[in-house]
Amino acid sequence: DRLGEKMKSESSGKRNTLPKSVTIRMSPALCHSSSSSSVAIQSNETPKQSFESIRSPEFGRRTTNAIRTILVSKKFNEILKAAADMAEITNQSFNDSQLLMSKKIDHRLISLLRRCNRSSPHLELVHAIVSVLTNLAQHPTILTRLATEYTVDALTDVVQMFRDKTAIFALTSSLLEKVLLVNNRLVSKYSTPENRKRLRSIIVL
Numbered sequence: 092d093r094l095g096e097k098m099k100s101e102s103s104g105k106r107n108t109l110p111k112s113v114t115i116r117m118s119p120a121l122c123h124s125s126s127s128s129s130v131a132i133q134s135n136e137t138p139k140q141s142f143e144s145i146r147s148p149e150f151g152r153r154t155t156n157a158i159r160t161i162l163v164s165k166k167f168n169e170i171l172k173a174a175a176d177m178a179e180i181t182n183q184s185f186n187d188s189q190l191l192m193s194k195k196i197d198h199r200l201i202s203l204l205r206r207c208n209r210s211s212p213h214l215e216l217v218h219a220i221v222s223v224l225t226n227l228a229q230h231p232t233i234l235t236r237l238a239t240e241y242t243v244d245a246l247t248d249v250v251q252m253f254r255d256k257t258a259i260f261a262l263t264s265s266l267l268e269k270v271l272l273v274n275n276r277l278v279s280k281y282s283t284p285e286n287r288k289r290l291r292s293i294i295v296l
Contacts, residue, residue: 153176153180154176154177154180154184154187154190154191156173156176157173157174157176157177157180158173158190158191158194158196160172160173161173161174161177161196161199161200161203162194162196162199167212167216170203170216171212171215171216171219174200174203174216174219174220174223175215175219177191177196177200177219177223178219178222178223178226181223181226181227182222182226185230188226188227188230188233189233191223191227192227192233192236196223197224197227197236197237197242198241200220200223200224201220201224201241201242201245203216203220204217204220204221204245204249205245205248209252209253214253214256214259217249217253217259218258218259218262221246221249221259221262221263221266222262224237224242224266225262225265225266228266228269228270234269234270234273235273235274237270238270238271238273238274238277239277240277240280242270243267243270243271243277243281246263246266246267246270247267249263250263250264250267
């Protein structure tokens with residue numbers, strides 16, 4: 092599709108470097124293990140509230156800008172920066188994590204994830220997206236919403252495609268295990284011989 096072609100086209104150009112304003116740190120080759128942890132801040136607010144009432148003061152503008160970019164931008168560099176911002180935001184704000192889910196950003200991120208290739212700029216995007224999903228999954232109420240066949244299929248593909256990239260492999264396989272184990276139906280579905288072979292060395296079903 093047009094976005095996929097645009098991402099591939101831009102990924103070969105010189106502009107595919109991570110903007111200096113991005114604050115998360117990733118090694119260029121993504122060859123070292125990394126971990127992502129979230130601070131689960133309890134909140135009584137619901138995702139259906141307005142942007143102003145649910146945004147955290149620190150990340151409010153960055154969150155809404157990142158959401159807008161992920162949903163409408165066709166430019167690779169903008170998408171990469173937005174995903175990197177989301178990785179930092181979701182690591183520190185439960186309210187903003189709820190806001191992302193209310194806008195179905197998880198679906199959009201997974202869709203982008205499935206279009207990535209093995210080029211260096213795309214490796215950065217894959218790592219940023221999986222980091223966002225990992226941070227979101229730290230919250231039980233969000234994890235149950237992430238536990239879908241669509242998510243499992245995408246994560247399984249990422250684990251296989253990037254199994255030689257230590258950081259991505261470790262982060263994605265850990266997230267895949269967490270998503271599978273929260274949903275008995277998914278565990279049963281993916282316990283077939285074929286899927287056991289695909290997931291061998293990743294999770295014991």
